[in-house]
Amino acid sequence: MLSIETRDCPVASECASCGRRRKLTVREVETDAGAACVTVCESCADRGELPPVSPFVAPMCVEAHRAHLGLAGVRS
Numbered sequence: 001m002l003s004i005e006t007r008d009c010p011v012a013s014e015c016a017s018c019g020r021r022r023k024l025t026v027r028e029v030e031t032d033a034g035a036a037c038v039t040v041c042e043s044c045a046d047r048g049e050l051p052p053v054s055p056f057v058a059p060m061c062v063e064a065h066r067a068h069l070g071l072a073g074v075r076s
């Protein structure tokens, strides 16, 4: 089950929550700065264990995710 919002997001080499390197998927997460994406394994995704995004990196993650969506530079 792939969400259309994360269709174009790059998948990292390991799960951001538990560090597994198999069955990776990308999920959208809400941060203080907006929607961002994280790479997690299917078991973490199934359990809803999405890692928190640090407030320091959230703006970068949000900006990167907007680029994945083709929205870079578009102000909301």
Ligand SMILES: [Zn+2]
Pocket: 015, 016, 017, 018, 019, 020, 040, 041, 042, 043, 044, 045
């Ligand atoms: Zn995991």
Ligand SMILES: [Zn+2]
Pocket: 006, 008, 009, 010, 036, 037, 064, 065, 066, 068, 069
């Ligand atoms: Zn993304």
